[in-house]
Amino acid sequence: MSNLLRETASQTAGPYVHIGLAPHAAGFDIFDNKVGPVLVTPETKGERIRIEGIVADGSGTPVRDVLIEIWQANAAGKYNHPGDRQPGKAIDPSFRGWGRAASDFDTGAYAFETIKPGSVMGRDGRPMAPHINFWLVARGINIGLHTRMYFGDEAPANAKDPVINLIEWQVRRQTLIAPREQRGDVAVYRFDIRLQGEGETVFFDI
Amino acid sequence: MTRAPQPGDEFLMRDPSSHPPAHAPGYKTSVLRSPRNALISLQQSLSEVTGPVIGIDELGPLDHDLIMNYARSGLPVGERIIVHGHVRDQFGRPVKNALIEVWQANASGRYRHKNDQYIGALDPNFGGCGRMLTDENGCYAYRTIKPGPYPWRNRINDWRPSHIHVAISGDGWAQRLVTQMYFEGDPLIATCPILRAIPDESQIRGLIALQDTSAFVQFDSRAYRFDIVLRGQRATLFENHVQGEAK
Numbered sequence: 029m030s031n032l033l034r035e036t037a038s039q040t041a042g043p044y045v046h047i048g049l050a051p052h053a054a055g056f057d058i059f060d061n062k063v064g065p066v067l068v069t070p071e072t073k074g075e076r077i078r079i080e081g082i083v084a085d086g087s088g089t090p091v092r093d094v095l096i097e098i099w100q101a102n103a104a105g106k107y108n109h110p111g112d113r114q115p116g117k118a119i120d121p122s123f124r125g126w127g128r129a130a131s132d133f134d135t136g137a138y139a140f141e142t143i144k145p146g147s148v149m150g151r152d153g154r155p156m157a158p159h160i161n162f163w164l165v166a167r168g169i170n171i172g173l174h175t176r177m178y179f180g181d182e183a184p185a186n187a188k189d190p191v192i193n194l195i196e197w198q199v200r201r202q203t204l205i206a207p208r209e210q211r212g213d214v215a216v217y218r219f220d221i222r223l224q225g226e227g228e229t230v231f232f233d234i
Numbered sequence: 235m236t237r238a239p240q241p242g243d244e245f246l247m248r249d250p251s252s253h254p255p256a257h258a259p260g261y262k263t264s265v266l267r268s269p270r271n272a273l274i275s276l277q278q279s280l281s282e283v284t285g286p287v288i289g290i291d292e293l294g295p296l297d298h299d300l301i302m303n304y305a306r307s308g309l310p311v312g313e314r315i316i317v318h319g320h321v322r323d324q325f326g327r328p329v330k331n332a333l334i335e336v337w338q339a340n341a342s343g344r345y346r347h348k349n350d351q352y353i354g355a356l357d358p359n360f361g362g363c364g365r366m367l368t369d370e371n372g373c374y375a376y377r378t379i380k381p382g383p384y385p386w387r388n389r390i391n392d393w394r395p396s397h398i399h400v401a402i403s404g405d406g407w408a409q410r411l412v413t414q415m416y417f418e419g420d421p422l423i424a425t426c427p428i429l430r431a432i433p434d435e436s437q438i439r440g441l442i443a444l445q446d447t448s449a450f451v452q453f454d455s456r457a458y459r460f461d462i463v464l465r466g467q468r469a470t471l472f473e474n475h476v477q478g479e480a481k
Contacts, residue, residue, distance in 0.1 A: 032246070033324045033463045037437040038253045039414040040261075040428060041399065044347045048337030048363045048399055055348035058304055058361045059294050063286075086266040093349070099285060099407050109284035111242025111406070126286035133349060151279045161281050165412050168263030170254040170431055172412060176281070191276055200271075223267050233248065233273035234282045234408045 038172070041165035045095045046130050053130035065129035067098075067142040071122035074103025074143030078216045079177065079206065082136045083164060086224030090136025094166040098127045098140060098177075105146025105158070114149055144179065144215075150190045157185035157192070159204075164221065174232045177219045180207040195230055203229045238327070239467040244278045245408045246324055246466040254431035261427045262388050278408060285407040288333045290367055297365045300336075300378035304361030311357055312341025312379035314455040317415070317443065320372040321402065324466030328372025332464070333403040336376065337363040343384030343394075352384055377455065383422055395422035395429070404464045415460045416442045 046054035051061060068076060079098075083091040101107050106117035108124050125145075129138045142160075150156040157178055164173045178186050186192055186205060195201050206217035221229045254261075256268035276282075296303040301310060317336075321329040339345045339362065342354035346362050360379060368374045381396050397414045404410070416423055423429060423442065432438050440463075449457035 032466065033322065033326060034252050034437065034440070035249065035324060035465050036252075036411065036413055036440055036463045037432045037434075038411060039399075039432075039441070040264075041401070041412045042414075043349060044337065044345045045399070045412075047345060047347055047361075048335045048365075048401060051361075051363055054346065056346055056361065058363055059297055059365075062292060086268075086270075089266075091267065097410075099281070101281075107280055107284040109241065109287055109406075111240070111284045112280050113242065114280070124286060148280050151277050156279060156281070159281070161407060163407070163410060166267065168261070168265075168267035170256055170258060170261070170264055170268075170428075172410060173256075173269070191279075194274055194276055224270055228269055228271055230271075231269050231273050233275040234278060 038170060040167060040170055041095060043093050043167040045093075045165060049095055050128055050130045063126055063128045065127055065138075065140050067123065067125065067127045067140065069122050072143055073120050073123070075215065076141070077144050078139060078141055078214050079160070079219055080137065080139040080216060081218055081220040082138070083131060083221045083223065088225070090131070091166055091223065092131055092133050092136040094131045094138070094164055096129050096131070096138055097163045098142070098160050099163070100125045100142065100160040101145040101148050103143055103146050105148045107148070147185065152190060154188070154190050155185070157182050157189035159189075162221070173223070174234050175221065175229055176204055176232070177217070178205045179217065180205050200230050203227060239469055241405065242280070242283050243467050243469055244283055245406060246468060247275075248465060251434060252437055254433070258427070258431035261431050264431070282408040283406045285405065285409065286403060288331070288367065288403070293365060293367065298376040300360070300362065300364045300376065303364065305359045308359055310340065310360035310379050312382075314377070315380050316375060316377050316449060316451065316455050316457040317398065317460055318373070318375035318446070318449060318457065319459050319461040321368050321374065321404070321462045321464060322372055323464050325468075328368070328370070329404045329464055330368055330370055330372055332368040332372070333365065334368065334374050335363070335365045335401040336378075336398050338378065338381040338398040339384055341379050341382050343382035354382065354384060380417070383420070388427055392427065393422050395420040395426050400462070402462060402464065405467060409464045411464060413441060413462075417458065418442055418444045
């Protein structure tokens with residue numbers, strides 16, 4: 029394997045990651061960045077949902093300079109990418125499925141407006157429960173952290189999900205499941221992420 | 235390799251020895267922001283092997299020209315440089331249509347960011363961010379001002395070497411990478427706690443761009459070369475259940 033090139037080393041995105049990935053949050057507008065916290069347009073198919081939460085460090089303090097990206101399937105459970113060849117599922121031209129949010133510099137709160145994804149077929153031919161892929165970068169994070177958010181109202185599917193079931197510790201599985209709350213017309217999922225310590229979120233080596 | 239990878243093929247597993255550990259005490263902020271539990275390793279599914287696709291029509295004509303894309307009343311101050319290179323995977327294949335996003339301080343070491351309070355002056359004509367896609371050969375190029383070093387709160391007199399932040403989105407979610415590019419000859423490289431968190435000297439060298447006189451523009455700009463390697467994408471040769479196939 030020695031003829032393989034080595035992957036370029038990761039480095040922290042630093043405290044000013046917003047300049048590059050979310051210039052509006054940094055305090056200026058330079059070009060129209062279409063990758064933001066709102067993934068939907070009026071034409072997008074699927075149930076509108078809001079995801080909100082905080083990212084906390086090992087002391088429980090909100091991380092107020094984190095940048096979060098999400099990647100998800102559409103309402104039919106199809107990723108908008110040529111590698112998704114699941115039969116019988118169509119791409120929604122109004123939904124790319126890629127979002128970015130910066131946490132609030134004062135409170136640490138983040139939020140996404142998106143749709144609830146459908147179930148995607150898993151590697152071994154077993155369906156995965158609906159989920160959203162999360163990736164976190166920030167000052168003090170030397171290599172981006174991957175996790176998944178699952179939906180609290182999908183308990184039967186979650187119980188059979190091949191990735192959740194990889195996690196040996198029942199108690200840790202709960203860190204990936206976001207409870208649902210109805211707030212007026214809006215379905216809100218609360219997904220707090222703990223980088224370290226009590227209730228530490230499960231992160232994946234993908 | 236037997237055949238070229240197809241979209242949706244899986245990526246080689248990540249080698250942790252190529253990267254800084256999450257917990258690197260010399261970089262103090264990492265102490266409370268690093269998970270203590272082992273990462274859970276999973277076999278890649280469609281969620282990991284797919285990723286966002288970006289169209290060239292989403293980018294503006296000056297997005298890769300940091301000298302001009304925020305110029306308001308004149309040109310930004312500082313050393314004019316071109317940064318170029320290619321993006322390959324671990325098998326040496328070009329990664330086409332990869333999105334490269336860059337951000338940086340200006341020539342004074344000051345970022346255009348509401349949280350940056352450094353005394354170094356803002357430049358009214360410099361924003362400090364750019365983006366581009368790699369071409370058919372995996373090549374990219376952008377033009378900018380060489381960033382200045384600046385002090386930061388770690389040890390009391392730590393200074394960051396001049397650097398440009400780089401985020402790359404390749405063929406799949408598992409290939410996502412953020413790094414920093416440094417400049418050959420910078421004396422601050424030797425002691426930077428963020429760079430020195432990388433446990434391997436050859437991997438550190440890989441982040442140091444070399445001056446490339448062959449790409450200088452006469453009476454205009456110097457040039458630096460920075461090549462990037464992303465995780466290799468491989469064809470799975472034999473597998474009992476084809477990915478995505480219903481049973």
